[in-house]
Amino acid sequence: MAKILMKGNEAIAEAALRAGGNNYFCYPITPQSEVAEYLAKRMPEVGGVFLQAESEVAVGNMLFGAAASGKRVFTTSSSPGISLMQESISYIAGAQLPCVLLNIMRGGPGLGGILPAQSDYFQATKGGGHGDYRLLVLAPSTIQEAVDLTMLAFHLSDKYRNPVMLIGDGMIGQMMEPVEFPEKYVEDELPGKDDWALTGAKDREKRIVKSLFLDPLALEINNHELYKKYELMKQNEARYECYKISAKNKVLIVSYGTMARICQTVIDELESEGVSVGLFRPISLFPFPEKELRKEILKKNVGTVLTVEMSMGQMVEDVEKVAAGAKPVKFFGRTGGIVPSPDEVKENIKEMIRQDAAPAKRTRKGK
Amino acid sequence: MANQATTIFTRPESLNEVVTHYCPGCTHGIIHRLVAESLDELQLRDKTVGVAPVGCSVLIYNYFNCDFLEAPHGRAPALATGFKRLRPDMIVFTYQGDGDLASIGMGEIVHAANRGEKITVIFVNNAIYGMTGGQMAPTTLPGQITTTSPAGRDTASAGHPIRMSELLATLRTPSYIERVSVHSPQHIIQAKRAIKKAFTYQSQDRCFSLVEVVSTCPTNWGMSPTDSTKWLEDNLLAYYKLGLYSEPDDEEDS
Numbered sequence: 001m002a003k004i005l006m007k008g009n010e011a012i013a014e015a016a017l018r019a020g021g022n023n024y025f026c027y028p029i030t031p032q033s034e035v036a037e038y039l040a041k042r043m044p045e046v047g048g049v050f051l052q053a054e055s056e057v058a059v060g061n062m063l064f065g066a067a068a069s070g071k072r073v074f075t076t077s078s079s080p081g082i083s084l085m086q087e088s089i090s091y092i093a094g095a096q097l098p099c100v101l102l103n104i105m106r107g108g109p110g111l112g113g114i115l116p117a118q119s120d121y122f123q124a125t126k127g128g129g130h131g132d133y134r135l136l137v138l139a140p141s142t143i144q145e146a147v148d149l150t151m152l153a154f155h156l157s158d159k160y161r162n163p164v165m166l167i168g169d170g171m172i173g174q175m176m177e178p179v180e181f182p183e184k185y186v187e188d189e190l191p192g193k194d195d196w197a198l199t200g201a202k203d204r205e206k207r208i209v210k211s212l213f214l215d216p217l218a219l220e221i222n223n224h225e226l227y228k229k230y231e232l233m234k235q236n237e238a239r240y241e242c243y244k245i246s247a248k249n250k251v252l253i254v255s256y257g258t259m260a261r262i263c264q265t266v267i268d269e270l271e272s273e274g275v276s277v278g279l280f281r282p283i284s285l286f287p288f289p290e291k292e293l294r295k296e297i298l299k300k301n302v303g304t305v306l307t308v309e310m311s312m313g314q315m316v317e318d319v320e321k322v323a324a325g326a327k328p329v330k331f332f333g334r335t336g337g338i339v340p341s342p343d344e345v346k347e348n349i350k351e352m353i354r355q356d357a358a359p360a361k362r363t364r365k366g367k
Numbered sequence: 368m369a370n371q372a373t374t375i376f377t378r379p380e381s382l383n384e385v386v387t388h389y390c391p392g393c394t395h396g397i398i399h400r401l402v403a404e405s406l407d408e409l410q411l412r413d414k415t416v417g418v419a420p421v422g423c424s425v426l427i428y429n430y431f432n433c434d435f436l437e438a439p440h441g442r443a444p445a446l447a448t449g450f451k452r453l454r455p456d457m458i459v460f461t462y463q464g465d466g467d468l469a470s471i472g473m474g475e476i477v478h479a480a481n482r483g484e485k486i487t488v489i490f491v492n493n494a495i496y497g498m499t500g501g502q503m504a505p506t507t508l509p510g511q512i513t514t515t516s517p518a519g520r521d522t523a524s525a526g527h528p529i530r531m532s533e534l535l536a537t538l539r540t541p542s543y544i545e546r547v548s549v550h551s552p553q554h555i556i557q558a559k560r561a562i563k564k565a566f567t568y569q570s571q572d573r574c575f576s577l578v579e580v581v582s583t584c585p586t587n588w589g590m591s592p593t594d595s596t597k598w599l600e601d602n603l604l605a606y607y608k609l610g611l612y613s614e615p616d617d618e619e620d621s
């Protein structure tokens with residue numbers, strides 16, 4: 001299929017439809033309302049369900065009910081709306097149902113602003129709702145990747161019977177880029193849904209979809225079952241990309257989403273100035289590609305690891321955990337809706353290299 | 368001819384043969400039976416999904432012999448909406464208490480009714496939070512003593528009890544809304560008729576349907592079951608008038 005120029009939000013909407021995500025519930029919020037506007041037109045054409053709900057609380061719970069039917073369901077929102085969905089996300093994870101959620105992140109906390117940010121990393125990867133649960137979290141850095149990961153998200157959520165969240169900053173939603181959709185979405189075979197979807201107790205025992213286990217032992221067993229799934233995700237679903245990683249790298253940048261793209265520009269410019277920097281870009285934020293990142297960090301030539309985010313520093317905590325003191329981990333970020341410019345990042349890196357090269361200052365005692 | 372036994376009363380197929388956890392004299396059990404009989408008689412059981420609330424009836428999914436979803440507190444109408452929109456060929460009902468429906472779930476029920484979701488809501492109003500130990504509900508009567516209104520509900524600070532059937536009947540979207548009670552055999556017969564009618568409307572894809580059942584909570588009212596029935600009749604029914612509040616044909620077609 002030929003490439004077409006599309007806005008991120010619309011490309012994601014179309015990708016969902018192509019992956020069979022024909023059931024969509026939403027509540028308007030900037031900067032992702034175009035998804036709903038696009039689907040309001042497209043959904044009747046494909047005979048799917050489009051419903052604008054009264055709140056994100058309702059959206060999340062409609063997803064919960066709809067997911068129990070076994071059909072592919074999804075929603076899209078932005079930070080404050082995703083906060084309101086945390087109740088249902090916890091229930092959906094507990095009841096082991098598949099669904100796909102997209103968070104086009106904006107600056108927070110509170111009403112914050114409407115410009116791009118990456119400050120919902122903790123909420124997405126550490127669990128914004130109550131209880132021991134995890135979401136599978138994917139972070140695209142181009143519109144094409146947003147398309148590919150949206151389609152993959154439906155597959156993975158069915159595979160693990162777990163909610164999958166895509167997180168992108170406002171740039172991913174608003175930017176226009178050429179994208180290509182596969183002729184037909186081909187996916188690996190998935191386990192059937194006949195043993196859990198609610199279809200009516202006709203010629204079979206009744207079925208209950210629930211997250212309530214009043215017996216503490218039963219609840220503990222459910223938690224262990226969930227954690228077995230999360231372990232499987234860790235083994236099979238860690239995704240990442242490396243850019244210009246070489247034995248000459250002095251600095252290793254770790255960055256995701258739009259920020260990682262800006263870092264690529266920085267790396268190209270620094271290269272022409274004779275400074276070698278590599279980029280490790282996590283694509284799955286949960287599972288975090290720990291083993292793979294650790295391998296890069298431990299390479300002899302790497303002096304410093306720099307995490308760059310559009311936040312006050314959230315993913316950096318996972319990077320520090322992976323580095324485990326083997327190398328210094330530094331952080332650079334802007335937030336509030338400010339996207340750091342390549343020059344800013346570049347200056348930061350140069351300064352870092354200068355500091356690393358300077359002999360350690362001695363502090364004199366007295367005069 | 369003589370001595371030939373005919374069965375005239377059995378457990379509905381829609382109910383499982385299990386012991387419920389409800390307190391003695393609690394009316395949840397009667398209401399369960401009326402719902403189950405209706406599903407049986409309309410032959411809907413094997414294409415029905417129930418949505419359980421958070422409240423004393425949270426374990427309703429153990430008592431019914433049909434598929435069930437268990438919702439977060441107050442959100443049953445949103446779950447029911449999601450499911451029903453994807454499976455309009457199936458029957459979906461929620462079963463909710465007054466704390467669940469009229470307090471935390473006020474938004475979900477009003478909008479489900481207003482969208483005219485083709486679901487049936489069984490709304491059990493016992494004027495108190497049963498499961499959490501007898502706190503004030505939005506439906507608690509003025510002056511009624513509860514654990515969080517020990518001096519009686521003060522309308523100056525807590526407002527007046529919300530009449531949900533009346534409130535929902537103000538919506539222009541066609542609906543079937545009736546308030547019934549189960550405190551006497553005669554009222555039980557009327558309640559059954561209303562519940563069956565609600566499911567009939569749903570199976571005809573006609574409209575949103577809600578049956579409010581004025582109910583008792585002997586445990587948290589601190590009364591015997593018989594005193595509870597009397598108190599319901601003298602106090603609750605004076606404020607929550609039984610009757611039909613909305614029929615789909617009432618609305619102008621436009």
Ligand SMILES: Cc1ncc(C[n+]2csc(CCOP(=O)(O)OP(=O)(O)O)c2C)c(N)n1
Pocket residue numbers: 421422423424440463464465466467468493495496497498499504584
């Ligand atoms: C979000 C949330 N808040 C509070 C609770 C605690 N809670 C459980 S049941 C209940 C009230 C139920 O009362 P009602 O709906 O009147 O039903 P009843 O128990 O009287 O049948 C509350 C507040 C909860 N489970 N979830």
Ligand code: SF4
Pocket residue numbers: 388389390392393394395423493497498583584585586587
């Ligand atoms: S606490 Fe009240 S509502 Fe709950 S089971 Fe007992 S009597 Fe029924």
